[in-house]
Amino acid sequence: MRRKLLLEKAHVPGIRTYEVYRKEGGYRSVEKALKSMSPDEVVEEVKKSGLRGRGGAGFPTGMKWSFLAKPEGVPRYLVCNADESEPGTFKDRYLMEFIPHLLIEGMITSSYALGANTSYIYIRGEYAWITDILEQAIEEAKHNGWLGNNILGTGYSLDLYVQRGAGAYICGEETALLESLEGKRGNPRIKPPFPAVKGLWDCPTVVNNVETIAAVVPIVNDGGEEYAKIGVGRSTGTKLISACGNINKPGVYEIDMTISVEEFIYSDEYCGGIPNGKRLKACIPGGSSVPILPANLLLKTAKGETRIMNYESLSDGGFATGSMMGSGGFIVLDEDQCVVKHTYTLARFYRHESCGQCSPCREGTGWMEKILLRLDRGQGKMEDIDLLWDIQRKIEGNTICPLGDAAAWPVAAAIRHFRDEFEWHVLHPEEAQKRNYGLAHYADPIHVPVA
Amino acid sequence: MAQFNEAQMAEFKRLVARYPEGKHKSALLPVLHLAQDSFGGWLSSETMDYVAELLQIKPIEVYEVATFYTMYNLKPVGKYLFEVCQTGPCMLNGSDDVVEHIFNTLGIRPGETTSDGMFTLKVVECLGACGYAPMMQLGKTYREHLTKQKVDEIIAECRKNAAVNN
Numbered sequence: 001m002r003r004k005l006l007l008e009k010a011h012v013p014g015i016r017t018y019e020v021y022r023k024e025g026g027y028r029s030v031e032k033a034l035k036s037m038s039p040d041e042v043v044e045e046v047k048k049s050g051l052r053g054r055g056g057a058g059f060p061t062g063m064k065w066s067f068l069a070k071p072e073g074v075p076r077y078l079v080c081n082a083d084e085s086e087p088g089t090f091k092d093r094y095l096m097e098f099i100p101h102l103l104i105e106g107m108i109t110s111s112y113a114l115g116a117n118t119s120y121i122y123i124r125g126e127y128a129w130i131t132d133i134l135e136q137a138i139e140e141a142k143h144n145g146w147l148g149n150n151i152l153g154t155g156y157s158l159d160l161y162v163q164r165g166a167g168a169y170i171c172g173e174e175t176a177l178l179e180s181l182e183g184k185r186g187n188p189r190i191k192p193p194f195p196a197v198k199g200l201w202d203c204p205t206v207v208n209n210v211e212t213i214a215a216v217v218p219i220v221n222d223g224g225e226e227y228a229k230i231g232v233g234r235s236t237g238t239k240l241i242s243a244c245g246n247i248n249k250p251g252v253y254e255i256d257m258t259i260s261v262e263e264f265i266y267s268d269e270y271c272g273g274i275p276n277g278k279r280l281k282a283c284i285p286g287g288s289s290v291p292i293l294p295a296n297l298l299l300k301t302a303k304g305e306t307r308i309m310n311y312e313s314l315s316d317g318g319f320a321t322g323s324m325m326g327s328g329g330f331i332v333l334d335e336d337q338c339v340v341k342h343t344y345t346l347a348r349f350y351r352h353e354s355c356g357q358c359s360p361c362r363e364g365t366g367w368m369e370k371i372l373l374r375l376d377r378g379q380g381k382m383e384d385i386d387l388l389w390d391i392q393r394k395i396e397g398n399t400i401c402p403l404g405d406a407a408a409w410p411v412a413a414a415i416r417h418f419r420d421e422f423e424w425h426v427l428h429p430e431e432a433q434k435r436n437y438g439l440a441h442y443a444d445p446i447h448v449p450v451a
Numbered sequence: 452m453a454q455f456n457e458a459q460m461a462e463f464k465r466l467v468a469r470y471p472e473g474k475h476k477s478a479l480l481p482v483l484h485l486a487q488d489s490f491g492g493w494l495s496s497e498t499m500d501y502v503a504e505l506l507q508i509k510p511i512e513v514y515e516v517a518t519f520y521t522m523y524n525l526k527p528v529g530k531y532l533f534e535v536c537q538t539g540p541c542m543l544n545g546s547d548d549v550v551e552h553i554f555n556t557l558g559i560r561p562g563e564t565t566s567d568g569m570f571t572l573k574v575v576e577c578l579g580a581c582g583y584a585p586m587m588q589l590g591k592t593y594r595e596h597l598t599k600q601k602v603d604e605i606i607a608e609c610r611k612n613a614a615v616n617n
Contacts, residue, residue, distance in 0.1 A: 093580075163481065167520045180480065342542065
């Protein structure tokens with residue numbers, strides 16, 4: 001049985017309530033940290049754990065925390081990024097919905113480590129019912145002395161609030177999130193200065209993903225070294241994967257990062273294979289921004305090694321033959337799916353979500369959407385494929401925030417690996433309206449060697 | 452002009468109290484949600500001006516925010532707003548069919564409202580329910596694993612609720 005650290009208790013009846021959560025060992029990390037550890041010692045444990053940011057970028061959390069400026073007399077803030085909006089990603093929602101006190105506990109322990117006395121959970125506006133769940137959990141925690149003034153008589157005080165966004169993917173970018181939390185449009189800021197120096201209301205601020213903050217609980221309870229024993233290499237601990245698309249068992253799975261992609265897709269413990277006896281065509285393993293991979297490159301690396309569900313293995317081969325762990329949004333496409341159309345919906349998404357500050361992204365996302373739509377409808381020209389490639393190249397790296405890259409990568413990867421399918425749409429416009437291109441050489445069967 | 456009633460004003464005060472002294476503008480997004488919920492499901496310019504006055508900020512500071520975020524409706528919507536997700540994972544699982552079925556049943560395309568003012572259809576981008584696709588948001592909650600039959604049931608349920616509340 002593989003170890004679960006976050007969701008192990010998620011389905012204990014009544015775990016959403018304080019009483020049950022506490023009885024199951026909840027809030028121990030707060031007791032331990034506040035009563036027997038200094039804030040720096042907590043930061044040290046997180047460093048030892050090797051925990052990497054679970055929002056998508058994978059930056060070491062302990063290092064991020066150690067960058068936090070601590071000028072005298074200036075408040076510091078911890079902000080939890082619960083603006084989960086990357087297509088394919090719904091893991092934070094699951095955690096907050098089923099075991100909300102785990103996030104509250106993580107917020108208290110982390111806020112203590114960072115010396116924050118006011119913290120916010122910024123949640124996407126559409127998760128309206130989860131806002132209620134979290135506010136209820138905060139009330140319960142406060143009522144039982146885990147929040148407010150002089151927590152557990154230690155002299156440490158913390159207020160915790162939930163702030164709802166209002167529908168903007170860009171607010172998942174940490175500086176856009178802070179702008180939004182200040183009551184403004186979610187336009188990302190130019191960095192530097194980084195939030196660790198000038199964040200919320202120009203004060204030093206740490207922004208962490210929901211899953212990252214929840215992971216601080218087992219790290220403090222068991223020690224950073226114990227946590228780092230799980231997983232492999234620099235992929236320590238467990239990771240929540242939200243699996244969707246054409247699979248038998250979509251849902252949220254907590255994995256230790258040692259299982260193979262093949263096992264994740266086909267074993268009954270996880271996705272349970274592909275419905276209706278269809279074959280695997282492609283997969284976006286880490287949320288819509290990361291490169292799509294054809295089945296053969298998904299299951300094995302270009303070197304022929306088994307691909308594992310962790311940061312290093314998923315990115316093995318770089319963008320030429322690999323992808324990324326990203327946010328853990330695992331989207332599976334079966335043989336009936338059209339890569340051109342799927343890429344079009346993603347391009348439309350990024351056009352819709354571009355904040356409009358940087359021309360390459362504001363204009364480029366719109367152009368990509370239009371070109372992909374006409375290709376999908378069989379009205380494209382062969383040059384369109386090169387034009388698309390050219391546009392994405394000119395967006396990537398030329399914007400102040402990563403949304404530009406996020407919009408460029410899926411288009412680039414789709415052309416890189418499925419160019420023949422794009423060409424077929426141009427050459428067979430009428431047929432492309434009636435049927436899908438199919439599998440071609442790049443897809444399963446599972447053990448096809450990489451061409 | 453519409454104003455918050457006592458309960459809504461209490462909620463307004465609770466929201467504003469969550470920020471440090473002088474940072475009350477941070478309450479703008481939550482207060483706009485409150486205003487939209489309180490005044491018929493959309494934000495008229497009068498409503499936005501009222502919010503500006505309450506928060507002691509310039510009206511333009513409210514307009515620029517209200518126009519940025521997709522959840523704020525800047526024109527009237529039906530009593531029931533169907534927000535159907537159409538992004539990749541939902542598309543893979545048949546969101547096009549859901550939109551088509553709503554058109555066949557209610558005669559409205561995305562952005563349109565039924566003539567009786569009962570239903571508005573809106574297509575939206577990823578709402579974070581990819582594993583439970585296709586889906587739509589209806590009010591505060593999600594309706595997931597949609598099928599034609601399920602959509603019919605939701606429409607019937609809305610009509611029933613409207614009849615009861617009238």
